[in-house]
Structure formats: C-alpha cells, structure tokens
Amino acid sequence: MSALFIPPDYFRELCREEIFPDATRPLEVELGCGDGSFFLGMAQQHPERDFFAMERMLGRVSKTCRKVDRAGLTNAKVLRLESGYTVGWLLPSASVSRLHLLCPDPWPKTKHEARRLVNQEEFLIGLMRVLVPGGEFLLKTDDRVYFEDALVSFGKRAEFERLEWPSDAFFYPTTDFESHWLAMGREMHRARWRLR
Numbered sequence: 698m699s700a701l702f703i704p705p706d707y708f709r710e711l712c713r714e715e716i717f718p719d720a721t722r723p724l725e726v727e728l729g730c731g732d733g734s735f736f737l738g739m740a741q742q743h744p745e746r747d748f749f750a751m752e753r754m755l756g757r758v759s760k761t762c763r764k765v766d767r768a769g770l771t772n773a774k775v776l777r778l779e780s781g782y783t784v785g786w787l788l789p790s791a792s793v794s795r796l797h798l799l800c801p802d803p804w805p806k807t808k809h810e811a812r813r814l815v816n817q818e819e820f821l822i823g824l825m826r827v828l829v830p831g832g833e834f835l836l837k838t839d840d841r842v843y844f845e846d847a848l849v850s851f852g853k854r855a856e857f858e859r860l861e862w863p864s865d866a867f868f869y870p871t872t873d874f875e876s877h878w879l880a881m882g883r884e885m886h887r888a889r890w891r892l893r
C-alpha cells in the first residue's frame with residue numbers, strides 16, 4: 698500500500714516535506730475519510746494539490762489506499778490515526794489550506810457530546826495551529842445537533858470568519874455517507890469557515 702503513510706515519529710510534529718516533498722503545493726486534509734470516495738474524487742480532480750486523509754478503521758484505510766494506488770495517484774496519502782490527536786499534535790503548523798470534516802460520527806447522546814470534535818477545545822486550537830492564514834475548515838453533516846454545536850463553537854472564535862458556501866461554489870464530490878443520507882431523504886447541513 699504505497700498510499701499508506703506511516704509517520705517517522707508519532708510523538709513529534711511532522712515536517713510538511715515528510716508528508717509530501719514539495720511544500721509549495723497546497724495541502725488538503727480530510728478527517729474520517731471512510732471509504733475514500735470524496736478523497737479520491739478530490740485528488741483526481743486536483744493533481745496540483747496534495748491530499749492527506751485520516752481514518753481510524755483499518756478496513757476503511759485499506760480500502761482508500763487501494764483506490765489511490767489503483768488510480769496511480771501520487772498526491773494522496775492516508776494515515777491510520779485518530780483525528781483529534783493528528784490535528785492537535787502531529788500535523789505541521791501553518792501547513793493546511795483546507796481541512797474537511799464530512800459526515801462525522803454524530804455522538805447523539807448527551808453524555809457523549811464532548812466527543813464531538815467541534816466541541817473540543819484541543820481540536821479548535823489544533824485547527825488554528827495547522828491551517829495556513831486564510832485556510833478553511835469545511836463541515837457537512839446530516840445531524841442538526843452536531844451542526845448547531847459547530848455554529849456555537851466557531852461563533853465564539855473571533856479567529857474564524859464564516860463564509861458563504863453555495864452548492865455550486867466549487868468542485869466538491871458527494872461522500873459515501875452523504876449519498877446514503879440523501880437517498881433516505883435526509884437534509885444535509887454545510888458550513889465553511891476561514892481562519893482570519
């Protein structure tokens with residue numbers, strides 16, 4: 698699996714060049730890439746950008762790596778690791794131009810609401826650390842409560858400015874889970890913030 702990325706050290710911040718050699722290219726990160734549908738679509742559409750996915754489930758990591766390798770893409774790599782840790786501690790500072798969180802696990806029970814990434818202080822601080830100035834965080838979810846939590850969390854942070862995101866704004870493939878939710882008639886919520 699040549700698309701599989703294994704960090705040289707799990708306990709220090711990576712250098713941008715350790716992920717992809719040319720640090721002048723825009724780097725996009727996807728958290729929880731699932732079966733890699735969105736990830737692959739983006740990497741194929743944008744050969745001039747680099748794509749780095751995080752996913753904790755081995756089967757989904759392997760599936761995504763196989764797709765990347767079969768497509769012969771050299772601008773896409775996959776890391777099997779937990780998103781919060783990766784954003785908080787591993788990704789290089791000021792390196793990410795766009796970070797995508799698409800259909801995250803909703804953690805619907807009240808007792809689990811602290812597990813929602815957008816509610817975690819460490820995640821928000823990590824996001825501010827890893828995004829380049831003007832970099833963007835993009836969120837899509839079918840879960841209204843998760844979405845409202847995100848609006849509240851980002852609304853409290855003057856460092857972020859919410860941007861318009863009309864559906865035809867730019868190329869943005871539908872994810873695997875999103876396709877399921879749309880087929881079931883569920884509504885998707887989307888929001889996009891820029892680091893000032």
Ligand SMILES: C[S@@+](CC[C@H](N)C(=O)[O-])C[C@H]1O[C@@H](n2cnc3c(N)ncnc32)[C@H](O)[C@@H]1O
Pocket residue numbers: 728729730731732751752753754757778779780781799800801802872873874875
């Ligand atoms: C609901 S699925 C959505 C998958 C994909 N984004 C999509 O829309 O089709 C959530 C994915 O995030 C992964 N995931 C959840 N929490 C994670 C975490 N903390 N770190 C890494 N991956 C995580 C899960 O294993 C799962 O593949």
